[in-house]
Amino acid sequence: MSSLPPLGLGTATSAYQVEGAVRADGRGRSVWDVFTERPGAVKDGSDGSVACDSYARVADDLALLVELGVTAYRFSVAWPRVQPAGRGQVEQRGLDHYDAMVDGLLARGIRPFPTLYHWDLPQPLEDAGGWPARETALRFADYAGIVAERLGDRVTTWATHNEPWCTAFLGYAAGVFAPGRREPGSAYAAAHHLLLSHALGREAVRAVAGAAEVGIVLNLAPVHREPDGDPAAVAHVDAVQNGLWLDPLARGTIPQTLTSPALLPGPRGVVLPGDLERVRGSADWVGVNYYTPFRVGAPTGAEAGVGQDVDAYPGAAPFAFRPRPPLTTMGWEVDPSGLLTVLERVATELPGVPLRVTENGAAFPDDVRGADGRVDDPDRIAYLQQHLAAVEQARASGLPVLDYFVWSLMDNFEWAQGYTQTFGLVSVARTTQQRTPKRSFAWYAALARGAQPLSPPASSPRTK
Ligand code: FCB
Secondary structure, eight states: OOOOOOOEEEEEOOHHHHOOOTTGGGOOOBHHHHHTTSTTSSTTSOOSSSTTOTTTOHHHHHHHHHHHTOSEEEEEOOHHHHOTTSSSOOOHHHHHHHHHHHHHHHHTTOEEEEEEESSOOBHHHHHTTOTTSHHHHHHHHHHHHHHHHHHTTTOOEEEEEEOHHIIIIIHHTSOSSTTOOOOHHHHHHHHHHHHHHHHHHHHHHHHHSTTOEEEEEEOOOOEEEOTTOOHHHHHHHHIIIIIHHHHHHHHSOOOTTOOOGGGSSSTTOOOOTTHHHHHTTOOSSEEEEOOOOEEEEOOOGGGTTOSHHHHTSTTOOSOEEOOOSSBOTTSOBOOTHHHHHHHHHHHHHSTTOOEEEEEEOOOOOOOOBOTTSOBOOHHHHHHHHHHHHHHHHHHHTTOOEEEEEEEOSBOOOOGGGTTSOOOOSEEEOTTTOOEEEOHHHHHHHHHHHHSOOOOOGGGSOOOO
């Protein structure tokens, strides 16, 4: 049996999804500000310009976290608040905001888990080429160092990227996320530069905050073959979703099934000598965001060769995802066993590296309210309970899973789905910003209050 500290329980949000205040304190424009202006880009035509107004309501959000009794809060730092142009000039007011947030959390006994990049690239860097350009990785390292200079005396656990698969493949191949480009080759280049920037960003953070543990957050998923699914498509989807991130981090290699010219040696390639050596071993910890498994079947009729699924895995033989009920309102299959599978895979590929479930949660209709007006959400409670049981199983078998974060503290701007999807433990009235805890909040609070506080970070298992 393992001697793991008690599981840390927290909640997660990200800057663009909750902060609003997009013009406050010198903030620059991000790719999401620009993308959401595109007609049809967001389901309900909304954007994150107001969101949950969390930039101005830090005190309210902290009070919710205290009421919840969590030991940890995962939030993201908005690069365009810190460097409005993505390079050069540093906006102190942006840094002040996160500085105060970190102090506010620590004063309440809550560990801050900042993520440096949750998809809000400063638009000027996108104009200069975005993630398919190597330059962006270098600028990210500068930015990481700037934030660490300011917060690194108090923050010990950092994440560089959130779900780089989404940035690369939804942003640059399928074009359904910012910046909305549909260039398959660029997506592979972006993927490499995101990983490279993780390694460079970690070096920059550790240069100013030596004891920092710098991880990366990946959205990994088990990829299953349906009876009519093409094994080659299954292998390709698995390579893009999982192997493209884990192989370089674990072994400094790229899955052989991926033959994009961008990843191959040669003039059109972006992987320069030394890059993969730098990426190998660069995750001090790995964050797993898990929501659903994928089932790959043969496309039928209108699905053939079109649509987001195929576009987001460029180079795959035609396929369609076939989620099995029960589904959340995102259309995502509920399968808690997939979380255990994913944790086991990471632990096998990166033995001894601490793991965290950095996001897990579900969107449901939330249309039933109790007499007190609170959302009564037994489906969400069941979802969280089942997935926490998978985490406990993983820990019981010795996997070093240290923390678990519910996505999300509150209903927020769900990217291309706008405000149509609710993942929160707290509902937010869009007109008044009033926050009302759901029944799942009370359930999670009871759990968190029963849990021990986390041991100090120094006692986390070190791997290197
Ligand atoms: C993840 C994102 C997060 C949120 C959840 C539902 O892919 O990291 O911001 O949108 O999905």
